[in-house]
Amino acid sequence: MPTMGALHKGHISLIEQSSAQNSLTVCSIFVNPTQFNNKEDFKHYPITIEKDIEELNYAGCSILFLPTEAEIYPTNYLSVHYELGKLESILEGYYRPGHFQGVCQVVDRLLSIVNPHNIYIGQKDYQQCMVIKRLIELLGKSGQIQINIAPTIREKDGLAMSSRNLRLTNDQRSKALTIYTELSAIKEHLNEEPLDQLKKEAIRHLQEAGFFVDYVEIANAETLEPAANKKEQLVALIAASLGDVRLIDNISLN
Ligand code: AMP
Numbered sequence: 001m002p003t004m005g006a007l008h009k010g011h012i013s014l015i016e017q018s019s020a021q022n023s024l025t026v027c028s029i030f031v032n033p034t035q036f037n038n039k040e041d042f043k044h045y046p047i048t049i050e051k052d053i054e055e056l057n058y059a060g061c062s063i064l065f066l067p068t069e070a071e072i073y074p075t076n077y078l079s080v081h082y083e084l085g086k087l088e089s090i091l092e093g094y095y096r097p098g099h100f101q102g103v104c105q106v107v108d109r110l111l112s113i114v115n116p117h118n119i120y121i122g123q124k125d126y127q128q129c130m131v132i133k134r135l136i137e138l139l140g141k142s143g144q145i146q147i148n149i150a151p152t153i154r155e156k157d158g159l160a161m162s163s164r165n166l167r168l169t170n171d172q173r174s175k176a177l178t179i180y181t182e183l184s185a186i187k188e189h190l191n192e193e194p195l196d197q198l199k200k201e202a203i204r205h206l207q208e209a210g211f212f213v214d215y216v217e218i219a220n221a222e223t224l225e226p227a228a229n230k231k232e233q234l235v236a237l238i239a240a241s242l243g244d245v246r247l248i249d250n251i252s253l254n
Contacts, residue, residue, distance in 0.1 A: 001120040002110050005029040006046040006163035010153040012059045014120040017150055019060035026114050027056055028065040030072060034079075035102030040244065046166045065114065072109050079105060084134055090224055091237060092127045092248070095214045100131045107132055108139065119145055124152040124160050126235060126250040127224055152249070154180065160249045172242040178209040179238050183251040186218065186236045190253055195227060202238070211240040221252065230254075 001014050011027075018025040029052060036042035049066075056064055082104040087093060093100055111119070119136075121129050129149050136145050152160050158180035159165065159173075168176055182202040189198060195218050202216040219226055221233040234253040239246065 001026070002028050002030070002107055004031045004045065004163065005052050006048050006166060007052045007055050008153075008161045008163065008165075010122055010124060010161040012055055013153050014122060014150050015056065015059040015061050017148065018118065018120045019062070021148075022118060024062045025060065026063040026065055026116065027061045028067065028110055028114070030065075030067055030106065030110075032072070032102060032106040033069065034073075034105050035099050037096045037098050041246070044167065046163050065110075067113075072106060080108075082108075082135060082138060084131060087127065087131055087134060087224060091215060091217060091219070092239065095239060100128070103128060103131060104135045107135060111136075111139070111141070111145065116145060118148055120148045120150060122150050122152060123252075124162070124249065126237060130222070130224060158184070160247075162247065164245055164247060167245045168242065172210075172245065175209045175211070175242060176247060178206055178211065179240060179247055179249045180251075182206060182216070183236050183238060183249060186216075187251055187253050190230065190234075195230070206238070206240050211242055214239040214241070214246070216240075218253070 157177045159177045186198045199216045206213050217237050221235045237250040239248045
């Protein structure tokens with residue numbers, strides 16, 4: 001499973017799932033520069049490697065792959081463009097230009113080095129899951145690599161666990177749970193209110209809590225395009241920042 005470290009219980013749940021289902025589990029930790037569209041975010045990305053190693057041992061991980069940048073991107077590395085279609089220009093793709101090309105570059109390299117039968121990824125990064133699905137199709141590896149999407153692990157109050165939560169101040173931390181409160185409210189009221197109204201109310205509540213909102217979207221669970229009606233399989237997704245910490249989360253609706 002690919003990670004950027006600063007491991008928390010969300011990551012560990014993936015390791016546990018993998019080690020229960022496979023004889024060998026490989027976890028990579030690599031803070032991939034090519035997927036950061038924001039240099040400050042990259043510079044401040046938390047690194048807790050000693051604690052990570054302890055937790056990986058405890059969770060039954062067989063191999064930690066801790067590559068240097070030169071191993072992932074050697075001087076003769078040729079970057080290719082991955083045809084991700086609309087997935088790349090909407091939601092995270094729109095707000096983080098180049099991000100998913102960077103994700104595909106690193107996952108492509110990791111897959112070719114590790115050559116796994118199973119890959120474990122978290123629903124927390126919903127659009128990334130769809131992108132990795134597409135990548136594996138593009139690489140012609142759908143028959144060889146099984147994708148396992150694991151549920152989002154949350155703090156007691158509902159905030160999705162994220163390495164970026166470490167950067168929240170106490171005050172921001174108490175406001176951060178509004179993202180999950182609003183996702184839950186959308187799910188609860190889905191059949192009572194029009195989609196537009198549900199989105200507008202969530203945006204208003206997030207702004208009142210001090211968030212700068214990138215998007216609140218109710219989307220088709222497969223294409224991630226804005227939902228036209230409530231009969232499709234739907235997912236609600238939010239991206240919003242508190243200060244310079246940007247958080248994302250989502251919830252399946254039906
Ligand atoms: P990251 O280190 O943020 O790149 O995440 C590595 C993997 O862990 C990705 O597949 C994420 O979707 C997954 N992940 C991150 N946070 C959570 C969470 N709270 N619950 C479950 N999986 C998670």
